[in-house]
Amino acid sequence: MIIELGHYALVLALATAIIQAWLPIAGVTRGDRALMELASSAAVVCFLLVAFSFAVLTFAYVTSDFSVRNVWENSHSLKPLIYKMTGVWGNHEGSMLLWLLILVFFSALVSLFGRSLPETLKATVLAVQAWIAGAFALFILLTSNPFARLIPAPGEGKDLNPVLQDIGLSIHPPLLYLGYVGFSVCFSFAVAALIEGRIDAAWARWVRPWTLAAWTCLTAGIAMGSYWAYYELGWGGWWFWDPVENASFMPWLAGTALLHSALVMEKREALKIWTVLLAILTFSLSLLGTFLVRSGVLTSVHAFATDPTRGVFILAILVIFIGGAFSLFALRASHLKAGGIFAPISREGALVLNNLILTTATATVLTGTLYPLLLEALTGDKISVGAPFFNMTFGLLMLPLIAVVPFGPLLAWKRGDLAGAAQRLFAAAAIGLVVAATCYYAANGGPVLAPLGIGLGAYLILGALTDLVLRSGLGKVAGGVAWRRLTGLPRSAFGTALAHIGLGITLIGIVTVTAFQTEVVAEMKPGAMIDVGRYSLRFDGMRQGRGPNYTEERGHFTVSRGGVAVTEIWSSKRLYPARRMPTTEAGIRTFGLSQLYVSLGDQMAGGGIVVRIWWKPLILCIWGGALVMMAGGIVSLSDRRLRVGAPSRARKAVLATGAAE
Amino acid sequence: MLFWILVAILTAAVAAVLVLPLMRAAVPLPSPHSHDIEVYRDQLDELARDREAGLIGGEEAELARAEIARRLLAASAADATAGQSAPKRLLSSRHAQAFIFLCLPAIGVGLYLMTGSPGVPAQPLAARLASPGDDINILIANAENRLALNPGDGAGWDLLAPIYMRSGRVDDAVDAYDRAIRLMGPTPARLGGYAEALVVQSGGLVTAEAQSALEKALALDSDDPRSEFYLALGLRQEGKRAEALAAFRKLAGKSPADATWMPFVNRHIAELGGPPPDAAGAAPGNPTSKDIAAADEMGAGDRQAMIRGMVESLSSRLKEDPANFEGWTRLIRSYVVLDQRDKAEEALREGLKAFPATGDEGKQLLALGRELGIDASGEEK
Numbered sequence A: 001m002i003i004e005l006g007h008y009a010l011v012l013a014l015a016t017a018i019i020q021a022w023l024p025i026a027g028v029t030r031g032d033r034a035l036m037e038l039a040s041s042a043a044v045v046c047f048l049l050v051a052f053s054f055a056v057l058t059f060a061y062v063t064s065d066f067s068v069r070n071v072w073e074n075s076h077s078l079k080p081l082i083y084k085m086t087g088v089w090g091n092h093e094g095s096m097l098l099w100l101l102i103l104v105f106f107s108a109l110v111s112l113f114g115r116s117l118p119e120t121l122k123a124t125v126l127a128v129q130a131w132i133a134g135a136f137a138l139f140i141l142l143t144s145n146p147f148a149r150l151i152p153a154p155g156e157g158k159d160l161n162p163v164l165q166d167i168g169l170s171i172h173p174p175l176l177y178l179g180y181v182g183f184s185v186c187f188s189f190a191v192a193a194l195i196e197g198r199i200d201a202a203w204a205r206w207v208r209p210w211t212l213a214a215w216t217c218l219t220a221g222i223a224m225g226s227y228w229a230y231y232e233l234g235w236g237g238w239w240f241w242d243p244v245e246n247a248s249f250m251p252w253l254a255g256t257a258l259l260h261s262a263l264v265m266e267k268r269e270a271l272k273i274w275t276v277l278l279a280i281l282t283f284s285l286s287l288l289g290t291f292l293v294r295s296g297v298l299t300s301v302h303a304f305a306t307d308p309t310r311g312v313f314i315l316a317i318l319v320i321f322i323g324g325a326f327s328l329f330a331l332r333a334s335h336l337k338a339g340g341i342f343a344p345i346s347r348e349g350a351l352v353l354n355n356l357i358l359t360t361a362t363a364t365v366l367t368g369t370l371y372p373l374l375l376e377a378l379t380g381d382k383i384s385v386g387a388p389f390f391n392m393t394f395g396l397l398m399l400p401l402i403a404v405v406p407f408g409p410l411l412a413w414k415r416g417d418l419a420g421a422a423q424r425l426f427a428a429a430a431i432g433l434v435v436a437a438t439c440y441y442a443a444n445g446g447p448v449l450a451p452l453g454i455g456l457g458a459y460l461i462l463g464a465l466t467d468l469v470l471r472s473g474l475g476k477v478a479g480g481v482a483w484r485r486l487t488g489l490p491r492s493a494f495g496t497a498l499a500h501i502g503l504g505i506t507l508i509g510i511v512t513v514t515a516f517q518t519e520v521v522a523e524m525k526p527g528a529m530i531d532v533g534r535y536s537l538r539f540d541g542m543r544q545g546r547g548p549n550y551t552e553e554r555g556h557f558t559v560s561r562g563g564v565a566v567t568e569i570w571s572s573k574r575l576y577p578a579r580r581m582p583t584t585e586a587g588i589r590t591f592g593l594s595q596l597y598v599s600l601g602d603q604m605a606g607g608g609i610v611v612r613i614w615w616k617p618l619i620l621c622i623w624g625g626a627l628v629m630m631a632g633g634i635v636s637l638s639d640r641r642l643r644v645g646a647p648s649r650a651r652k653a654v655l656a657t658g659a660a661e
Numbered sequence B: 001m002l003f004w005i006l007v008a009i010l011t012a013a014v015a016a017v018l019v020l021p022l023m024r025a026a027v028p029l030p031s032p033h034s035h036d037i038e039v040y041r042d043q044l045d046e047l048a049r050d051r052e053a054g055l056i057g058g059e060e061a062e063l064a065r066a067e068i069a070r071r072l073l074a075a076s077a078a079d080a081t082a083g084q085s086a087p088k089r090l091l092s093s094r095h096a097q098a099f100i101f102l103c104l105p106a107i108g109v110g111l112y113l114m115t116g117s118p119g120v121p122a123q124p125l126a127a128r129l130a131s132p133g134d135d136i137n138i139l140i141a142n143a144e145n146r147l148a149l150n151p152g153d154g155a156g157w158d159l160l161a162p163i164y165m166r167s168g169r170v171d172d173a174v175d176a177y178d179r180a181i182r183l184m185g186p187t188p189a190r191l192g193g194y195a196e197a198l199v200v201q202s203g204g205l206v207t208a209e210a211q212s213a214l215e216k217a218l219a220l221d222s223d224d225p226r227s228e229f230y231l232a233l234g235l236r237q238e239g240k241r242a243e244a245l246a247a248f249r250k251l252a253g254k255s256p257a258d259a260t261w262m263p264f265v266n267r268h269i270a271e272l273g274g275p276p277p278d279a280a281g282a283a284p285g286n287p288t289s290k291d292i293a294a295a296d297e298m299g300a301g302d303r304q305a306m307i308r309g310m311v312e313s314l315s316s317r318l319k320e321d322p323a324n325f326e327g328w329t330r331l332i333r334s335y336v337v338l339d340q341r342d343k344a345e346e347a348l349r350e351g352l353k354a355f356p357a358t359g360d361e362g363k364q365l366l367a368l369g370r371e372l373g374i375d376a377s378g379e380e381k
Helices: A002-030 A033-062 A069-074 A081-088 A090-115 A120-145 A168-196 A204-233 A243-268 A272-294 A301-306 A308-335 A347-381 A387-404 A418-443 A448-473 A479-488 A492-514 A619-639 A652-656 B002-023 B032-053 B060-080 B093-115 B125-130 B135-151 B154-166 B168-182 B186-203 B209-221 B224-236 B241-254 B262-271 B289-298 B301-320 B325-337 B342-352 B360-372
Strands: A518-524 A529-532 A535-546 A549-561 A564-576 A580-585 A588-592 A594-603 A610-615
Touching: A002 A033, A002 A090, A002 B093, A033 A069, A033 A081, A033 A120, A033 B093, A069 A090, A069 B342, A081 A168, A081 A272, A081 A347, A090 A120, A090 A168, A090 A272, A090 B002, A120 A168, A120 A308, A120 B093, A168 A204, A168 A243, A168 A308, A168 A518, A204 A243, A204 A272, A204 A619, A243 A272, A243 A347, A272 A347, A272 A610, A272 B154, A387 A448, A448 A479, A448 A492, A492 A619, A518 A529, A518 B301, A529 A549, A529 A610, A535 A564, A535 A594, A535 A610, A549 A588, A549 A594, A564 A588, B002 B093, B032 B060, B032 B241, B125 B135, B135 B154, B154 B168, B154 B186, B168 B186, B186 B209, B186 B224, B209 B224, B224 B241, B224 B262, B241 B262, B301 B325, B301 B342, B325 B342, B325 B360, B342 B360
Parallel strands: none
Antiparallel strands: A518 A610, A529 A535, A535 A549, A549 A564, A564 A580, A588 A594, A594 A610
16 A cells, blocks of 8 residues: 555645646746745645655565566565665666656755745746656656556566666765756756846856756766776776766766856856856756666667657657757847956956857767767667767867866956966966976876876866965965965865866876776686786686675685785676676775776686786776865855955956955 | 545645645735845945955955945846836635645546556565465465575475466576476476477477477387477477378377367367367367466467467458557467468568568568578578
């Protein structure tokens, strides 16, 4: 009965969303406050209903209730409890329910924390959220119902895809969805502004925290997904330019652009219309990502054809929301008052450049992702647009962006002094070059571009620090004063610096791993030795093992350096009998920021086994940098001040202090 | 009943929460610019606080103040020109309430009845395991759990294999028979069951592996009727009609007239052109559960006649509406199982007309043809 109640709660949530979608709008057009207030309570009710429904599905998973088809298809009674719970969203139906849950969670947050919002704006925003929630609730109920029953109930489930039976599943999808869906709030604010035909003075200030929160979660979600793929798939790679990865990367790029343009809008009331457009674009890309991954278009065109209802339904949602929002934009954008003028050389100018490059990069990734799909749909030809395309186009676009990143925070609002900023960045650039040169010598004939890339990373980090140093006046004023000024800086300044430093760290990691990793593939028999990087590995043999729902063969390796045993590595191959699926569990050992990665291949006749071993220098920088970016997002999010960007007087003011905050 | 009471309570509670704000009296809305003015005043206060705390220099503070003051003035001017609009109640609160009270139960119960299964209880596995009753799936699961702990228990696999077969888990049945044979040694019953499972697994075809198992079974017991039957069927599928007829005749001669497999044997003999040895033997009997599994896939006796009827109707339906990919694959498979290879080939050709070989479906049809050993060029294989 509890299962059916959960199902009913989901249906009731849809009904509530329909009410929340229309009555508040009626209230706004007729100036009826009571109807507008209804949006707030409806949003909370809707969240509670979906949360109950989600809890019931989780309960069905935990108790292995195989009378629920979705549980039978994706669970197994012997699975560890944590994977029973994470298995809830390890499948199409459950993950759509999680998507909806996070969407209504954000609506409830807007309703609870949006007390300072003007009533009409709040009601419209919540109504737009409810349109999205209603569409997805209907999609779930009609095409992907997780509460469909199976009578008589089977005695055992079909188990979760073994690749997903990992702690990564408990972190990656929820974070990614928090990011994807978090942008829905920005979208709703943008659509609300278009519907009202005016943008409030504090619009950007309200939108920015949501953008920041969503961006932070998306950054973490993508980084987590990348690390998960790295250690679970056993291919040793951390980014494949796979369409599914691109689907999450595009909203991130657009979201990063949005974050920066919202900054300009908040402080200078400029770029209003552009910011609104970006907010729509970012969530549209999130929806597109959901469509690409969820409709089955990506795994194969055929899967799309066998269950056309799902794909067509999401496509309809996509067309209605994206098309609707852009049409609304076309109709109403002219009603919005543009504001704030600025010189090309100014912080606004730098941020516009940032936006131009980021949106171009988004377009590049979008083209690379969709072109093969379109081509296959139209002509049936299969082509794959792989890493070379993206590395060429995307990489080239990123170079100038990275070069100008440190300039942004150093330029003053409204009109800046490029020469001054360049002068102040001279030290950072010089040290970056020195680092590059050092790397070149160290590598001695290694790839020429790699040291430059590392130097660029160092320049990013130092550039961000330069900004902090200059603002505190370190070296010009007494140490105590500088310290007081530094601690007195707005937290958003630290957030900016942290995010830019994180980008530098990631860049260093990417370049180092790409240029300097070593890979060895060999057939090894017990007792064989092999040298990888500075370490040598001895293969000691295989051992049988057994987990709760799998059996495994584990290979044992002793790692030594200079003849001294340092550590040991276990690398295994597992077999999950319920799905008759093998997986590899790579053996990974961390040395500082670098890793040794051992993956087992096929067993050969004669007792040997194929082993792939990588030495991955500084690989942890890739995800460590993302963590630092995330920290930047959180620090910036904690800065709740009202802010206005004070312009500086034409020449002199720039030199006075950099604290034009 | 309790379920519907809870549904009613939940619906009523949601409706009550939603209706609550509508009970209040209408209050005029503040002008749209009043909020902006408030924001700018806050910004001025914040600026003053920052100036006092020394967070911002004197000149910047002055410039920022000027900037905010400009915006404040603009907003105030706009506010003064905008007329205060009186609250309207065109959509009266009563209409809104009626909408809520109607919408919630109508959509809620309506859509739920469409998609839900009211009255089906939750069935947590622990509770089912504690009192399995006649829940065959749980009995199997219990046996599986025991075997997972002790996979060397051959008797357990031997017991489970035919149960798998009966509940349609053919792959598991093949696996269980295989284990039972390895652990307990071959017997005609195990080998025959194994072969039967293989036949069903391969969609009714007597594969080489099944054939070798059947031959082993016959070597152990030359009178095992099941093995003889499937071997004869294999001969027929290979196109050796005369030998198949002889084998079926031999089986019929050895079997009692009321044996459960006799109707199937007689049907094959009749189809292969021989007269039934005994009219009484052809009386339709209820096949036992053991035979059902075979009949499901292979078609024999009444069952085969029924299948024939179904196939003919499918064929005529496809003639009217050829754009049915599933239908064509089913028809081709059915003809192969019925051993009507020429018809299967014709169906493949017809199917390829509807789904050209260049498309995805066409390729799949060709692959199916290759898998079943028929080709579309029209020549006998």
